[in-house]
Amino acid sequence: MGAGHAHALYVHEHSPVHRLPPHVKIVSAxxxxxAVAVTPREALWAFxxxxxxxxxxxxxxxxxxxxxxxxxxxxxxxxxxxxxLPFVGEGEKTDVLGISVSEEGLWAxxxxxxxxxxxxATSILLAATTEVPRLLKGFERLRVPRLLTAIASFMLRYLExxxxxxxxxxxxxxxxGYSPRWIWQAKPIATxxxxxxxxxxxxxxxxxxxxxxxxxxxxxxDLYADTATRRQWLTATALPLLGAxxxxxxxxxx
Amino acid sequence: MHAPDGFLNAGxxxxxxxxxxxxxxxxxxxxxxxxxxxxxxxxxVAAAFIxxxxxxxxxxxxxxxxxxxxxxxxxxxxxxxxGAVVVTVVVVIQxxxxxxxxxxxxxxxxxNMAVVTAIGGWAVFVLLRRVMPKTVNGLSLAAGLAAxxxxxxxxxxxxxxxxxxxxxxxxxxxxxxxMVTVHLLIGIGEGIITALAVRSVLSVRPxxxxxxxxxxxxxxxxxxxxxxxxxxxxxxxxxxxTVVAQFAVDDPDxxxxxxxxxxxxxxxxxxxxxxTLFSDYATQGLGNExxxxxxxxxTGTLITLAVGWGLFAIVRDRRRPARSPV
Amino acid sequence: xxxxxIAVDGLQFSYPDGTKALGGIDLHIHAGERVAVLGPNGAGxxxxxxxxxxxxxxxxxxxxxxxxxxxxxxxxEIRRRIGLVFQDPDDQLFxxxxxxxxxxxxxxLGLRGDELEDRVATALEAVGMSALxxxxxxxxxxxxxxxxxxxxxxxMEPDLLVLDEPTSNLDPGSRRELIELLxxxxxxxxxxxxxxxxxxxxxxxxxxxxxxxxVADGPIQDILGDEALLRTNRLExxxxxxxxx
Numbered sequence: 158m159g160a161g162h163a164h165a166l167y168v169h170e171h172s173p174v175h176r177l178p179p180h181v182k183i184v185s186a187x188x189x190x191x192a193v194a195v196t197p198r199e200a201l202w203a204f205x206x207x208x209x210x211x212x213x214x215x216x217x218x219x220x221x222x223x224x225x226x227x228x229x230x231x232x233x234x235x236x237x238x239x240x241x242l243p244f245v246g247e248g249e250k251t252d253v254l255g256i257s258v259s260e261e262g263l264w265a266x267x268x269x270x271x272x273x274x275x276x277x278a279t280s281i282l283l284a285a286t287t288e289v290p291r292l293l294k295g296f297e298r299l300r301v302p303r304l305l306t307a308i309a310s311f312m313l314r315y316l317e318x319x320x321x322x323x324x325x326x327x328x329x330x331x332x333x334g335y336s337p338r339w340i341w342q343a344k345p346i347a348t349x350x351x352x353x354x355x356x357x358x359x360x361x362x363x364x365x366x367x368x369x370x371x372x373x374x375x376x377x378x379d380l381y382a383d384t385a386t387r388r389q390w391l392t393a394t395a396l397p398l399l400g401a402x403x404x405x406x407x408x409x410x411x
Numbered sequence: 412m413h414a415p416d417g418f419l420n421a422g423x424x425x426x427x428x429x430x431x432x433x434x435x436x437x438x439x440x441x442x443x444x445x446x447x448x449x450x451x452x453x454x455x456v457a458a459a460f461i462x463x464x465x466x467x468x469x470x471x472x473x474x475x476x477x478x479x480x481x482x483x484x485x486x487x488x489x490x491x492x493x494g495a496v497v498v499t500v501v502v503v504i505q506x507x508x509x510x511x512x513x514x515x516x517x518x519x520x521x522x523n524m525a526v527v528t529a530i531g532g533w534a535v536f537v538l539l540r541r542v543m544p545k546t547v548n549g550l551s552l553a554a555g556l557a558a559x560x561x562x563x564x565x566x567x568x569x570x571x572x573x574x575x576x577x578x579x580x581x582x583x584x585x586x587x588x589x590m591v592t593v594h595l596l597i598g599i600g601e602g603i604i605t606a607l608a609v610r611s612v613l614s615v616r617p618x619x620x621x622x623x624x625x626x627x628x629x630x631x632x633x634x635x636x637x638x639x640x641x642x643x644x645x646x647x648x649x650x651x652x653t654v655v656a657q658f659a660v661d662d663p664d665x666x667x668x669x670x671x672x673x674x675x676x677x678x679x680x681x682x683x684x685x686x687t688l689f690s691d692y693a694t695q696g697l698g699n700e701x702x703x704x705x706x707x708x709x710t711g712t713l714i715t716l717a718v719g720w721g722l723f724a725i726v727r728d729r730r731r732p733a734r735s736p737v
Numbered sequence: 738x739x740x741x742x743i744a745v746d747g748l749q750f751s752y753p754d755g756t757k758a759l760g761g762i763d764l765h766i767h768a769g770e771r772v773a774v775l776g777p778n779g780a781g782x783x784x785x786x787x788x789x790x791x792x793x794x795x796x797x798x799x800x801x802x803x804x805x806x807x808x809x810x811x812x813x814e815i816r817r818r819i820g821l822v823f824q825d826p827d828d829q830l831f832x833x834x835x836x837x838x839x840x841x842x843x844x845x846l847g848l849r850g851d852e853l854e855d856r857v858a859t860a861l862e863a864v865g866m867s868a869l870x871x872x873x874x875x876x877x878x879x880x881x882x883x884x885x886x887x888x889x890x891x892x893m894e895p896d897l898l899v900l901d902e903p904t905s906n907l908d909p910g911s912r913r914e915l916i917e918l919l920x921x922x923x924x925x926x927x928x929x930x931x932x933x934x935x936x937x938x939x940x941x942x943x944x945x946x947x948x949x950x951x952v953a954d955g956p957i958q959d960i961l962g963d964e965a966l967l968r969t970n971r972l973e974x975x976x977x978x979x980x981x982x
Contacts, residue, residue, distance in 0.1 A: 166509060187514055194417050194424070194515045231511050232415045239579075246580035265579030272417025273513065280510035289508045290833030290873075304443060304451070309500050311455020312462065313508075314831055317875050319459045320466065337470045340603055346469050347604045351611025354488060357460040358619050360828065364452035366792050367829035370821045371889065372813060372845030375448035379849070380840050452831070 166228060166284035174218035174286045177389055179295025185393040186283040192400030193275045198268035200407030204275065210399050211278050220285045228281045232273045239269040289313055307377045311364075319357055326353065412569065413505060413520055416513030423576025428518030434526045434722060435499050441492040441725050450493070458497045461485050465501070469604055477600040480565070482528025483536065483558035484605045488612065490621035491533035492725045498525035519572050523565045530721035531714060532561030536622060537724070546629045547613045554622060555606025559598035559644075564717065566594035567710045574689055574707050583703045587710075592652040599644045740804040741765040742897045742925045743819075748788060750796035750949075758784045759796060760949040766897070766927060773936035773957060774929045776946035777971040782929045783824070785946070786899050790819035803896050817846060820895030820924075824902045826882035830874035835866065835885050838874060842893040860892035861885075864918060880911025884918060897925045904932045933975040937961060945970050 174182075189207075196203050215225060243253070246262025253263070287295070290313070293306045326349040337343055419427075442450050461481045468476040481501075486494035502524050506512040512520045536557035543549035570587040577586075609620065617623050689704075745764040751757045759781050766772055774782050787793045789800060791812050800807040802818045823829050832838040836857055843856045861867045864884040874882060883903065890898065903919070904912045912935070919926065919939055930936050936943060936957060943960040945953040947970045953960055960966065961974045 190416055190514045194513075195421050228510060231413075231509070235415050235418065242579050242581070245585070247582065248580045259580055261580040268578055269415075269417055273415035276416025276513040276515065277510050280506065280514055284508050284510060289504070292507060293833075302439065304439065305496075305500065307451045308454045308458060308496070309504055310833060311452060311831060312458035312500055312504065314833060314875065315456050315459040315827075316462055318827055319456070319463045323463050323467070338473060340469070340471050340600055343469045343604060344607050346467060347607030348611040350464055350467060350604070351608040352615075353463070354457075354460055354608070354612055355616050355619060357456045358453065358616075361453040361456040362449075363823065363825070363828040364456070364831050365449050366787065367823055367831065368452060368841075369448075369792055370790055370816055370819075370823075370829075371842035371893065372816050373448065373841075374813070374845070377451070378841065378844035380837050380844055380853075 166281055167288050168220050168224060168285045170219045170286075172218045172286070173392070174214060174282075177286075177393055178298075179287050179291045180298035181295075181389055181393040182283055182287055183292065183295045183299065185396050186279050188394075188397030189400040190276045190279050192397055192404045193279075194272055196272075196400075196404040197407045198264055198271065200403070200410070201267075203403035203407040204271045206403055207275055207400055210396060211275065211282065214282055214396060215278075218282060218286050220282060224285070225278060225281055229274065229277055232277050235273055236270060239266045239273075242266045242269075303377055315357075315360070318360075319353065322356060323349070323353055412523065412565075413502070413512030414516045414569075416515045417578065418513070418516060419519060419572055419576035420578055421515075423572050424515050424518045426518070426575075427522045427572060431499075431518055431521040431526055434530060434718065435495060435521065437722055438492040438495040438499075438530070438725055441728065442496055445728070446493070454489075454493055454497055454500075457485070457489055457493065458500045461497055462501050462504075469600065471600055477597060479604055480524060480528055480562055480601055482525060482565075483532030483554065483561040483601070484608060486529040486533040487536055487554040487557065487605070487609055487622040488620055490725075490728070491530045491721045492728075493621075494529035494533065495525050498529050501525075519569070523568050523572075526718060527565050527568045527714060528561040530725070531564050531717035532557045532721075533622075533724065534717040534721040535560045535564075540622070545626060547610055547617075550613060550620075550623055550626070550628065551606045551610035554609040555602040558605035559602030562594050562598035562601045563591060564714050566590040568714055571707050571711045571714075574703070583707060587703075587706065588655055591655045595648040595652050595655075599648055602644070739767060741767050741801075742770075742803055743789060743927070744801045745785075745789070745798070746800075747798035748785065748796050748800065749798055750784060750788065750793060758949050759788070762798070762949075762951055764944070764951065766925060768896075768925050770942055771926045771940040772928070773940040773943040774927060774946060775931075775933075775936065775943055775960070775970075775972055780946040780970075781949040782946050783901055784949075786821060786901060786927075786929060789897075789899060790816045790821050792821075813846075817842075817893045818896040820890035820893060820898045822886050822890055822898065822900045822903065824905065826879070826886040827875075829886050829889060830882060833873060834870070835861070835872050835874060835877075836870040838885065839870075839889050839892050842889055846893065856892050856894075860888040863891055863922065864888045865914075878911070880907055880914060883907065883911070883915060887918070887922075891922070891924075895924070897927060898922065899927045899929075901929045902931065903928065904930065904935050933961065933973065933978075937975055937978070945972070947971075 193204075193207055196207070215222065242265045243258035243262035246259030246265060248259050248261040250257045251260040251263070252258075284292075290310060293310050293313075297303055297306050330345055330349065335345055337346070442454065446453060461484075464479050464481050464484070467479060469479070471477045482494065482498050485497050488494070489497060499521050502512065502521050503517065506514060506517055506520070536553055539553035539556055540550065543553045567587070567590075570583060570590050573581075573586045574583040577583075609622070612620055613623060613628070617628060743764065743766045745762055748759055748762040748764075749757070750759040762781075762785055764785075774785075776782055784793065788796050789802075791800075791807055802815050805811050805814060805818070807815050830838050832841055839857045839860050840853055843853055848856055857870070858867065861870055864887050866881065866885050866888060869877065869881060869885070874885065877885070887898075887900075900919075903915060907915060912932075916935060916938060919928075926939075928936065928940060940957050942955065943953075943957040944951050945960060945966065952970065953963075953966055961978055964974060967974055
């Protein structure tokens with residue numbers, strides 16, 4: 158669940174998508190995902206066009222298909238749940254390949270698959286074309302409280318430091334023969350987590366002292382001026398506009 | 412449980428989003444007031460710690476492993492406000508930077524994984540703290556039980572959201588049954604790890620544990636065998652799980668029969684309110700519906716009470732830290 | 738007599754539990770000096786350093802930087818004048834990129850736009866790290882991080898550079914680069930260090946601290962040549978040093 162987050166999704170390229178200012182990309186991505194989420198599931202064609210649109214973005218951004226597919230694995234548990242739905246779902250039954258399945262279940266399966274995949278793919282493309290610190294700057298532009306983005310920024314900065322300390326602790330424990338298999342053997346893991354918390358907190362205090370030493374008085378200073386041109390906004394709205402149109406058409410033509 | 416886009420309907424996404432925004436907003440304001448300029452580095456490294464802690468593999472049984480949710484741990488160590496903020500940041504970054512959890516699902520993901528666990532978990536912790544012995548072990552046990560409860564509450568919250576916003580024809584009863592039984596087991600692991608971690612911090616730097624603030628803790632406490640505790644916990648969980656599973660099973664035996672016999676389950680319900688409010692999928696099965704709604708109502712009320720009380724505690728705690736920063 | 742860059746008189750400080758960390762420090766450093774602060778662990782060296790720029794405020798006694806006394810109103814300016822470089826570069830490189838870390842200090846002073854960029858560029862050039870401006874700090878080597886940490890402080894154009902164990906954890910090559918760098922910086926320096934060779938090479942004067950007090954203060958050759966003094970304070974002269982310049 159919480160595992161497998163070791164590497165963020167950024168793929169280094171010099172594409173037009175990469176060059177778009179982050180706040181523009183965020184608005185575009187979120188709007189598109191919302192449009193997809195409200196598209197009626199019966200409008201299969203709409204999802205098809207949505208998918209083609211995303212594939213186009215992927216192509217322009219030069220993100221390898223293999224990469225996107227590998228990262229889509231994050232929705233696998235829910236895909237598994239979706240596949241089970243036709244079999245456990247209640248309601249009217251219909252016949253598929255000789256097996257009696259719930260019709261509603263089939264639709265629900267499709268609904269989840271389509272939306273989860275398109276949503277995750279959009280997130281993946283956003284993260285692949287925008288380094289996280291820049292994403293955070295984008296959020297600041299969008300009026301997200303600077304306090305939150307600063308906390309997130311520090312979290313990302315020190316994540317590797319702290320996981321590094323954790324890894325060294327585990328290595329030290331393993332070197333002394335610790336290989337637990339049952340929960341009641343987990344005490345050293347919990348104890349090392351406690352020690353890690355203390356170390357992290359003390360580091361936080363040292364960082365605070367360093368910030369004060371460089372004149373920090375409580376509000377993060379403004380270090381950037383990141384504006385988007387009209388042309389960039391227009392390009393970025395293409396995707397969510399398409400998504401919204403498809404969603405509306407989907408409802409109208411239902 | 413980082414649910415993807417489209418898992419629950421739009422109305423639920425928006426409603427849970429509003430609740431999360433409100434709760435986290437309150438928590439954010441309070442951390443800002445109390446910590447002032449120290450909060451950015453402290454909350455930042457705390458968030459990194461929680462993120463890292465969620466990646467820790469701890470053994471469960473026969474080599475299988477589990478992972479920590481960390482919401483209650485964050486609350487006991489940092490307090491409900493900072494705990495909720497920190498876990499929210501973790502959840503949001505996981506969705507944005509790692510595509511773990513849908514962008515439109517953030518409303519209920521934050522609600523379930525940050526608000527219910529940290530703020531609701533804190534409420535449970537404070538309640539238990541009153542009855543536990545004022546020792547390091549007693550406090551740690553309270554933290555562990557609160558953590559286990561928070562995990563179960565989180566799964567219940569998700570089930571209730573399913574009642575309103577299900578997009579698949581699986582009844583509330585089935586979802587509730589499956590989610591809660593699984594999370595009862597997960598909760599045991601979370602509880603044990605949380606209790607031990609809190610205890611290790613209390614032994615060295617009790618001043619860093621918000622849950623021990625203002626308490627004069629005696630170091631001693633009766634030593635219990637961890638194995639015995641685990642087996643005891645499992646037994647309790649098993650009993651509860653059986654009851655819950657009975658509720659989920661769609662046949663006339665067990666709970667169902669009791670409900671019908673006592674007239675609890677009405678037939679032919681046709682309430683316009685429940686039609687518009689609840690998902691048709693989730694309230695399937697006439698016999699089940701009233702009982703489902705009763706269970707949803709009861710658990711929903713408890714969770715709302717816990718989170719509400721926690722929020723109230725946040726707003727009320729306007730104390731400045733004893734050591735004032737420069 | 739010119740105004741000392743830093744004038745500390747009667748600095749005393751006790752921890753909340755009562756232990757006396759500093760028992761009365763008198764310290765005067767003039768422009769251009771390079772002073773080493775030697776002493777065993779727990780002597781109070783870092784504690785004293787944290788008082789110089791007001792991070793610890795609860796000590797009694799007076800502190801003045803280039804004539805400006807330290808109090809609530811002057812805190813901002815004092816912190817600009819004292820450039821404190823901490824022991825662990827990771828504690829002070831907290832921004833996502835090198836450029837932002839170096840810009841953090843001057844931005845807090847109110848600089849923006851081109852002025853800010855110029856300040857950043859100058860500081861990075863002074864430490865020879867201009868090429869790394871866009872990089873993330875946690876991907877850099879220990880030596881690089883150490884130098885960038887110095888740049889973050891130089892960007893504020895301080896009067897005094899205070900370094901806490903600058904050569905610790907550096908490989909010989911990085912250590913040599915750091916020593917050369919400090920030699921090129923035209924700024925008064927106060928260096929807390931266990932590295933006796935480094936102290937001898939870079940500094941002209943040395944203080945010995947122990948138990949929260951300054952127990953010796955003089956030309957570095959004299960201090961390092963006094964074996965009895967060093968041994969009492971759990972120190973050693975640099976290997977092969979015989980007391981001559």
